[in-house]
Amino acid sequence: MTDAEVLAGRVLDRLTASGELTPAWSAAFAAVPRHRFIPDTIWIADGAGLVPLHRCEDPHEWLQRAYASAAVITQVDDGHPVGPGERGRYITSSASHPGVVALMLAAVDAQPGMRVLEIGTGTGYNAAVLAHRLGAGKVTSIEIDAQIADHARRALASTGYPVTVITGDGAEGYPTHAPYDRIVSTAAVRQVPYAWVEQTHPGGKIVTPWGTPYHNGALVCFTVTSDGTAEGRIVGDVAFMRLRGQRFRATIDDDQCDETTARTRHTTLAPYCVTSEYDASLAIGMKVPNCAPIYVPADYYPDCARLWFIDPITGSWANLVHRPDTSTYPVHQSGPRNLWDEIENAYHWWCDAGRPGPQRWRITVTAAGQQVTLTTTSTVAQPTA
Ligand SMILES: C[S@@+](CC[C@H](N)C(=O)[O-])C[C@H]1O[C@@H](n2cnc3c(N)ncnc32)[C@H](O)[C@@H]1O
Known part of the structure; x- marks a missing residue:
């Protein structure tokens, strides 16, 4: 067994034991070699920012991180580090934490043969797991960053997973291959683009990290109805980088905060x-x-x-x-x-209001926009935002 196979086996055991990995996705998880999607340069925190770790300089550490219980940072500051000493400040692409990948796949609930659009190809790893279960020609993935999209195309081709990778803005979906049974976004939104609703079959699902500037940490699963509405519930606690067009960056300016x-x-x-x-x-x-x-x-x-x-x-x-x-x-x-x-x-x-938890919130998306409501236990009660 190679070192990578040993580490991959441990990830599989851990996620299976914790219940995060459902039996439906276990074969796909076992089959797709995560390290083959991780670029040769990844980024790690050094206390003052994010610094590169090159595979050629420390192959052991690089491999450990590829299979760690953590996200692997694969791009900072849209490819142009802006921090002191060429450090990165903002994470702009990553291979998600394996537990989060498993949680999202369970929420997506995609069956073999379904057509799926993934927003945010990143390394291509999640797309490969989807393609393993759904079959050839079923997965389209869209990535806004051309270099990242190229890397994913190469990784998917060399591992043999037939995914169509589009370079473009996922906020517009990808109408050419629509309608989809599932849309899954691996970048967080504040407003769900209505294009995603329009491109999903009635009865289909949209799964996306969703949040407000104050709280970026909810996984929302929407069901699309025949009248073109998507009704969403919070099904998990995840924090993702935001879709490029929906970033909200707040910084403290010492000169102005007097x-x-x-x-x-x-x-x-x-x-x-x-x-x-x-x-x-x-x-x-x-x-x-x-x-x-x-x-x-x-x-x-x-x-x-x-x-x-x-x-x-x-x-x-x-x-x-x-x-x-x-x-x-x-x-x-x-x-x-x-x-x-x-x-x-x-x-x-x-x-x-009785300290409502995530299960009480509903998010509704129509052509007119997005509305958030707080429900009582069974019925919709109070419009809020
Ligand atoms: C968390 S990473 C994706 C992880 C990926 N699914 C994987 O398996 O490695 C989020 C990705 O979304 C991409 N992204 C951000 N905004 C986007 C947009 N508007 N359209 C398409 N991709 C976008 C980022 O460039 C980044 O690569």
Whole structure:
């Protein structure tokens, strides 16, 4: 047995034991050699950013990472590193965590013979797993980055998986091969493109990571109905890079975030309540648009961190310092929005609503746009966003 086969066997055992890998996908997982899709240069964190790891320099480490319980970063900053010392800052392509691949495939629920469109080809690995189960000519995959698409085409050809890889913007789907039984996106959206609904058979499914700027971490499974509507439920907790046209990048600009000119108040709502509780932060994201949290550990005090909330569109920001030894936190707010007030109100709304979890949210997509509603246990109740 080669080292790669040993490592692949361990991944298979781990995912089978945890129940993440369903029997339907187990043969495809076992057959597709993940390392043959991983480019020779991958990126790893060094504390100051993302640095390249070249296979030729450390083949052992490269192979370990190809089969680790983690995503493998395969591109940074759209191919042009922007961080200090040519480090990468943003992850712009990766081979997803094997557990997440398994979770998404289970949600996609594709049967042999079905036609599938994948958005975000990346390495081509997920497309190969799909093609192994669905058969020749059934999988189309679209990738926006030409170099990444070329790599995937080569990897798929050399491993013998017949996938059509298109270079283009997956937000438009790929009408030439439509209609599809399933569309699966491996890039996250804030708004589901209606083209995906139009290109899916009635009764078919769309599976995509979905989120708000505040909370990027829900896997949503939509069913398309004959009247051209897609009804979605949250079926998992995943965080993906966003579709290129739907990125939301919030950064802290030290020159503009001047606390001395900001509005100041105090709060007793602990910062971790609004960021670390999955259900709360999901709900806050539905209520507070265009606002992203940024957590900055503070090295001057143990267990202390500064939490920022940024709306880059209006230039509004709020911050507060989390300290473990206090129950009152000073808050600074600046710009046309009082972001902390909005967040606090949304948190209290969520508590008053009975602290709803992900299973209570529904996302509906029609030609007119996307609507998010909170249901009671059985019926749709309150429109929110
Ligand atoms: C998480 S990676 C995909 C992982 C991939 N499925 C695999 O098995 O390796 C997300 C990919 O989506 C691509 N992407 C981002 N925006 C896109 C868009 N609008 N259309 C098509 N691909 C896009 C990125 O370039 C990136 O390669």
